[in-house]
Structure formats: structure tokens, C-alpha cells
Amino acid sequence: MYQVRQNRAGKEVKVNLMVMENLLFGRNVVRTYDLKGALFSRYITDADEKVLLDENFVEDMRRSPMYIGGRNKHIFQRAIWNDTSFLTSINVMDYSLLVGVDKQRGEFVFGIIDYLRQYTWDKQLETWVKTSLVVPKNSLPTVISPKEYKKRFRKFMGRYFLTVPDTWSSEQCTGHCKFCNKGIGSSSVDSCQSSQITANSNT
Template sequence: MERNSIVKAIANILAERGVGNLLPLEYPLSPLEHVFPKSIIVVREDEPSTIVAAALSSDDYIGRLFEIREQYMMDNNTTEETNNEKLATGIDTSTSGITSSDLSIERTLRSKSGIHMKSYFTDGTTKFFCKIFFAEQFDALRRNCGCEESFIASLAQCAKWDSSGGKSGSTFLKTKDGRFLLKQISRYEMDAFSNFAPSYFQYMSEAFFHELPTVLCKIFGLYRVGYKNMTTGRSIRMDILVMENLFYDRCVQKIFDLKGSMRNRHVQVTGKENEVLLDENMVEYLFQSPLFLYSHSKQMLRESLHNDTLFLSRLDVMDYSLLVGIDEEKQELVVGIVDFIRTFTWDKKLESWVKDSGIFGGGGKEPTIISPRQYRIRFREAMDRYFLMVPDFWTTINI
């Protein structure tokens, strides 16, 4: 093996120089760790985020991304020259204070096409690969959110994150600094998000540059990663998305995953760290400690949920949740819509119809799977009930 050859070479040099009585040299990295030329990232087989970090820091990715940015800047300069000509003739071309950089990011997010990049690297024993989906759009989104500089450093280390209580059963990883979460998704979920990704990026551009209220949890990257170790025979292949950790740098005592349903939405409270409670647990909690919001906060939440659920319904997306964290230290609620990449496919339509009609034992009970429109209505109504408003001086009260 190459790493053993390096160690032997160093040992021979020390022996030639008369340095004796030394313990045998050991390679500083474990068999699961790998390093590559021109890369500062230590890639670990049991930490998929490190594969992404290595790919995003590679010269090939950086070079191609630079070319894309240069092209967008050239297009922006052409647009500005056209605008200057129109101004000279008295035509108003105001951009409401949007800078050239903002304009470049907005145009990138609104692009209907997406470039997917592939990165391959090997250290002689193990072959790694990473496919980067929608490279330029996710790069623009991260730059606008101010996390591009720290993104690679965060992904350089991760650990399995156990959020107990939730029902998704998904595998989650958290970066060691706690800024981002990585979720393994199915091939179906990967295809679903890839199909509506252009709409997602355009929606986020509306939120960033046109003050559209939203509480969608931001997705910062979509990747397909894998490796094969020729020595051990170990191999892996997975699709992962990287999203913001809503509770980063927060002191959150209680977490709720809310869908607006009371059917099988209760878990036994254990008091474990990162325990995720459900809708029925929320109702129980509200009897003891009602959650009151200021009128402007309630209005902002209502508008955000209206916008987000309408957007998701139009994409045939359902089964999303409002993740709520109670930060008792700051007396604040931290909220965000998560798990919004499941679309209403024909098999779910069939399941809903069978349960609703009572055929094959459905019994005419409320179906566990409902249409995106029904889900949207139920979701909005439930969230409006969960969070109460504190009237202020400007609140109109009808008597």
C-alpha cells in the first residue's frame, strides 16, 4: 500500500542517519481516512460530508464555477449598458436598490437550467465520487445567505445525529460545528426534488429580493456520493441533501414536528436530548403553557405559511412538517417547514381513495394520505390554532 511505503521510506531515512531505538512508525491516519494531492480535506469513509467537502474544494469545481460566475457577470454588464442607454433616453429602469452582485445571484436562481458536476478522486486504494446537482444555483443561494465561506469547513467533519421521537426513520448527520444537517434521501425523493428544483430556486429568489415572507427551511446542496475501497471491499452510494440547522446556536428545550393531524401523532415523552414531539404532544403542552405571539409575529407566520403551503401545493408536495423549537432562554419560537420534497404520486392517490371509500376495510375513516390541497388547508388551520395572538394597542376587536 502507498501509505505503508511512505512510512517505510521515512523509517529507512532515520536508520541511515543513525537514529535508533525508535518505536515503529505508524501511519497517522486510520484505514478509513484518506488524503489527496492539493486538498486539505481528510476524507473519511464513515463521514459522507467529507466527500462533498473534498469535491467542493477541488480545482476542477472551483474553476468551472468561476467560469459560470464570469459569464453571469458579463451578462450583467451587458444589461447595465443597455439600462444606461435607456436612462439617456428618459426610460425609467430602476432596480429598487439591487446591487450588481444581487442581480447576478437573482438571475442565477431564476435560471431554468441547472449544471450538474461530477468529481472523482482516488488515493490508490479507494475510489470516491461526488455528483453535485444544480451547482451554480446552490452556490448562489449559499452566497446570498452568507454561508459560502464556512460551508466547506463545516462539511469537513460530521457525526450521526439521533433525533428521537420523530417518525420519518431517516438517517441524519450533523456537521461538527452544528451549522448544517445532512439527510439521506431515497432515489424517489431525489428525482422529485430534481424535477421541481427550478421552482424552488425561483421561489427563494422571491423571498430574498422581493420580500416574500417564507419559513421554508433552506436546502443548501444536493449530492450523490459514494466510494469503493479495493482493499477492504467496503462500498457505499447515497443521495444526500444539506440543509440549515434551524436550531444552530440556540438553546432549544422542546422540539415539535407538526403536521396538523391528530391521527397517530403522539409519542411517549422521555426527556431525552433532541426528543421530537408531535401534534398531540403539542396540544397537551398548550394546556399547560399556551404559546402566545405578538400580533406582527402572528401575521408574519400566517403570511409565510400561506405562501409556502400554496407554493408546495402547486408542486403536488405534501406530508411536510412545521418544525418548532422553543427557545426559553430568548423567549422565542424557532420555526421552519421541513421535509417538503414528497410529492403526491399515483400510489398515494390510490391509497387515499381506498381508505376514503371504505373498500377493502377502509371503513370510510379519514385517510392517512390526503391530497396536497386538503393537506394545505388542514395544515394552515391547525397552525393557526396552535399559536395564539396577544392583542396590542393597534389590534381591532369586534364586539
Template sequence: MMNLNAQQQQQQQTAEAAPAKTGGNSGGTTQTGDPSVNISPSVSTTSHNKGRDSEISSLVTTKEGLLNTPPIEGTRDRTPQESQTHSQANLDTLQELEKIMTKKTATHLRYQFEEGLTVMSCKIFFTEHFDVFRKICDCQENFIQSLSRCVKWDSNGGKSGSGFLKTLDDRFIIKELSHAELEAFIKFAPSYFEYMAQAMFHDLPTTLAKVFGFYQIQVKSSISSSKSYKMDVIIMENLFYEKKTTRIFDLKGSMRNRHVEQTGKANEVLLDENMVEYIYESPIHVREYDKKLLRASVWNDTLFLAKMNVMDYSLVIGIDNEGYTLTVGIIDFIRTFTWDKKLESWVKEKGLVGGASVIKQPTVVTPRQYKKRFREAMERYILMVPDPWYREGN
């Protein structure tokens, strides 16, 4: 996620309470219809290896004060030799955290709970990787508390039909994965962690939304099969948590079937053709530094995703007209370019469906083509306004 200062700017989210079913768990109510409730105790139990968990916590705590540790009154300044030793210790800590984040091997854990005639299980994928990632992002405690309750959520713009939930405190989004997305993310995750480690430890500019967890939830009831279900979900940051937005756009860089009729509702999500209409009347300008940062981030992210054979991702832009800020982030970057997409792309390219004289470019292209189109579109949508220190050619 990235926040930019702008000369102009929206939001989405329609929530309704998820149905709750009561049971006797830990002195409270158990929403067995609420998948996040089954995740929350599993995450808090992942102090399965307390030695390893405390080691990670210690490393993360150390990392938080690495760069600008305030001086203690009455202490003398460090000698150059002591400063060098201190810097080396800090470097060693960062390297250890990065080493955990970029491990090639993964630990998957499964926890099982029983309540009456119902058996609930939760499989936690990439346990150590996500544990470190959440702690570095300082959201581990909030994460566990947030998952104790969620609500149904209408993402208001996607056509995938995927199920979405949102934690009641608005911090996290829970997305249900199809089987194809499940398989794709298992392969994609190690590279994702490596890439995010580059961003966190080496200041690589990125707009990729953060994924904080990956779970498989299963509920089996001996009373009724209709009460049994299995879900594969990922948990992502809510890009617009505590953000005021007057408009939200979901942008793919395509002009084919990328228009929605505006209803005037505060929560609607607009698409590429709506963006073109919007900037025709009210162009979006950002300062030189922000434009360069956004350009570098989009370039890095699209290069990474193309290498991973991923496409059909979106840049979500939230516009705050009052605060003159943009909140941006790339989402929907899980599904890879599979054989069915290749076939669809080939059919459309040859004009075998709908005739060969199609004016608008098809939405399904190769990852390389998608990357190029995406970069060019984002460059057009958000313009740079020169500041007093700007020089042409910089």
C-alpha cells in the first residue's frame, strides 16, 4: 500500500452481519458460521514452539529500534569501534529476520477443535513466514483480536464471484480462494515472501497489498451435512483502513467491459472507463517525488508478477478530495496464466469469437502484454505536476 499527496480523489465496502450460531467455547459465543473465529484460536496457539516464537519476537523488537535509538541521558558517546560493533549487531539481526522470511522450506500446521458433535480444523500455511511478516508489520496482536469476529462484505466491483469477509474492526479482508487459486498461491508464496523482504529490508518500492495469512478451514458436523463446509482463505490488509475516501477505482488498464453505471452510493467501485471520464473533467496530479515513487513501484511490481506468470491484477486507488491524498495498492495477484486463459487469449486474438474486427483489445492477454498495458495506463491516469525544483529530464 502507498499513500500519495494529490490534487484530488473514493471508497467501497458494504457490510452486513454474518449469521452467528452459539456454542459453549471459552465462556463466550462461538460463531461457527464465521470462518475467522476458527482461525483466531489457531493463530494464537501458534506459540507451538515457544522457543522459536520468543526468538522471533526478540528479533522483531530489536529491529524496531535499529535505526534511530534515542540516546540515554548521562551516557557517553560511543567510540568509533563501539559504533561499528553496534552497527554489525544490528545488521546481524536484520539478516536473521530476512533469513526467516526467505526460507525455501515451509512449515504448515493443522489444529483441530471439537465441540459437541462438530469437529473444526484449521490448517495454517507458511506458519513461520507469516508469523515474522505480521510481527515486522506490527499487527500480530491486532491480527488475533481482529479475527475473533468478521462480517460479510460486498467488494462491489469484482466479477470473480469470490466470497469476501471483513473483520469487524475494518482492519483485514478475508478472501475465499478457488481450488486453482489455492494451488497457485502455494507455488507463488515463497517468491512473494522474498519480494516483500526486499521491500522491507532493502527499501524496494512496492504497491503490492500485504497478505498476512493463508488458511484452510474445515467444519464437520455429525448432525447435518449442510452444516459442514471447507474453505481456503487468505487474509489481506484493508488498504482503506482508517482512510477517508470519496471515490475508489479498480484499474486494470483495459477499456473492454470496464465501465459501471454510477449509482451515487458512497461504497461503489468504479473501473477504467469511469476513470477516463473522471480525469477528463478533474485530472489527478501528484508531485514529482510521488509520481516517481509510484512509477518505480508499479514497474517493480509488474515486473515481478510477469516473471511469476501472473496477470489480471488491479491497481486500487482511493481518492480523498478533502485531504488531497491518494491511497493505492495492487490486489488480485494470485491467479496465474493457466492453460484455459491461454486458450481464451488465442481464440480472441484470432478473432474466432465475435469476429476479427474487434476494436477494443481483449481483457485476456499474456502476462507480458498485460504488464505493458498496465504500466502505460497507470502512467496516463495519474499525472505529475512540476514543483518549483523540478527540471525537465530529471
């Protein structure tokens, strides 16, 4: 955390800045996703958009699935569990899992971002308005209470990141994959990085 002081019209203005790690630096990333675990109004139709959302991710995993080994899936889920527990304990929600698909290394790159927003009265009002007037029945808005956000986030990450036995994870595909040009229909991703938030985490 840094504080910058500026003089504006003769008055000193203080601005707080949070500097976060660039997870994708030095990576050959062919696709980037911003995942919140929500499936309502989380779809990008613009083919030129650099960052895709949850519904795009689900669609892509169905069309051309990518897998992580069982051990890495366990590490990934443990990191998600620890980080979301910590964020819930400080009343934070609306965070995202940034996911990059590294073509050169055949890896997923993970990291939780945007973890500064607490569930204050304005966000509670937003939840009520969208639930009552905007979101269809049996769906939830993106912004919900920290406990409900945590449950939905964990469920999504556990369901849509597909797993294969560790003995398969180093195999190479033999045809064309739109993500990494390695295989027909699917590609094996044999390495993952767990979430970059480490507070209250054993990873």
C-alpha cells in the first residue's frame, strides 16, 4: 500500500494506491478470464475483448476442455478455500479469479484479484435491487453477501476446472486445440499456480 500526495488548487490531496503483482508478466497468454462464479450477465460477445468472463469460460471448457492433474486440483482448491475464508472473515466480496492460459508452457496461471471491496450498505442495497428487479428467478446477482459469495465462488471453481489423473497430466495432445494448438478437443495442463493471496493460507 502506497500513499501519493498531490497539490490541487492549493490543497494537498492524498491518494492511496494498492500495488499488486502482474500475474501474467512474461507469459505467452492466449486467453484471459475474470471469474466471479456467477452465470448471469457474465458473457462477452466482442471477439476483440481481451478479458473474458464466467459464461465464456464455461462455454470454452465445454467446446475445448483443458485439464489439470488431481494433485494440482487439490492444491488449487485448498488455496481457494483458505483465501475465501479469509476474505469472508473481513467482510470482502466481489473479488475475481484471474485465469490466464499460457500457450508456451501449457499452464493455467491463477490469482485472486480485486479483493478490496467490502459488503457495505451500498452493496447491500445493490444486492436487494438486482435480486428484486433485475435478476431472473433462481439466479443471483454478481454482488451478494460475503458468505454466499464464498459458497458460489468455491462451487464454480470446483465444478468447471476439470481434472484428470496425475498419470495423464504430462501427455501431449495430437491434433488442434484453439487454446494451445496441441490437441483435438482437449489439452493437458500439467501445472498450475495457486491463488496469490496468501493471508490465512497454508499453500
